[in-house]
Amino acid sequence: MIHALGFDLDGTLFDHRGAAARGASVFLSALGVTVTDAAIDAWFAAEAVYFEQWRSGRIGFAEQRRARLRELLPGLGVDLPHDDAALDALFERYLAAYRSAWKTFPGVRDLLDDLRRQGYRLGLLTNGSTAQQTQKLEALGLTDFFDVICISEQIGHHKPDPRAFAELVESLDVSGAECLFVGDDPVSDAAGARAAGLAALLIPSDADVVATLTRALAYPGPHCPAASRPIA
Numbered sequence: 001m002i003h004a005l006g007f008d009l010d011g012t013l014f015d016h017r018g019a020a021a022r023g024a025s026v027f028l029s030a031l032g033v034t035v036t037d038a039a040i041d042a043w044f045a046a047e048a049v050y051f052e053q054w055r056s057g058r059i060g061f062a063e064q065r066r067a068r069l070r071e072l073l074p075g076l077g078v079d080l081p082h083d084d085a086a087l088d089a090l091f092e093r094y095l096a097a098y099r100s101a102w103k104t105f106p107g108v109r110d111l112l113d114d115l116r117r118q119g120y121r122l123g124l125l126t127n128g129s130t131a132q133q134t135q136k137l138e139a140l141g142l143t144d145f146f147d148v149i150c151i152s153e154q155i156g157h158h159k160p161d162p163r164a165f166a167e168l169v170e171s172l173d174v175s176g177a178e179c180l181f182v183g184d185d186p187v188s189d190a191a192g193a194r195a196a197g198l199a200a201l202l203i204p205s206d207a208d209v210v211a212t213l214t215r216a217l218a219y220p221g222p223h224c225p226a227a228s229r230p231i232a
């Protein structure tokens with residue numbers, strides 16, 4: 001019996017790709033770059049490479065940001081600042097544009113509200129920096145939906161490390177078998193959760209969390225009066 005639901009944040013509840021694409025577009029335009037699909041793809045490629053280097057402990061969080069700018073900007077015709085402080089200030093300009101584009105996927109707050117009403121305990125497990133993910137949850141109005149919030153920098157383990165999922169279910173006071181983890185990454189979320197003994201639901205890239213989870217839980221959907229039964 002599932003008593004608790006664990007959620008990934010970026011790409012699952014929060015439209016990271018939409019916000020980052022908008023942020024990168026505003027940021028690069030302000031630097032004089034003609035923003036093309038290729039430039040945005042390069043932005044995401046650098047993000048993937050260096051965020052993973054941070055996640056696996058090879059570089060620090062600020063350094064992964066600097067490395068992204070160092071890799072990307074010269075090829076787009078932008079001169080790089082020479083010192084870290086100036087690179088950090090430059091990245092802040094991206095972050096301001098990224099933050100102003102933050103939004104959840106449609107229906108997410110209604111979904112979480114309904115799941116709480118149905119009696120599920122709700123947890124969040126996200127890879128990222130404590131400061132940024134906390135700020136994001138607050139800005140999105142998501143913080144109060146969760147009984148437990150685990151941010152990988154804070155707990156010291158990143159998904160797919162089973163210890164990250166163990167921390168989540170322990171904090172939720174359920175067993176792994178009683179928790180369904182919902183996320184968009186086949187490795188960090190789905191495989192990681194299953195390896196740690198949780199049930200897992202992968203949100204396909206062409207689907208959304210509300211429709212996918214509603215179907216998986218076999219209930220009529222957010223704010224439907226007939227919605228009542230947790231899954232067995």
Ligand SMILES: [Mg+2]
Pocket residue numbers: 008009010011012183184185
């Ligand atoms: Mg994700």
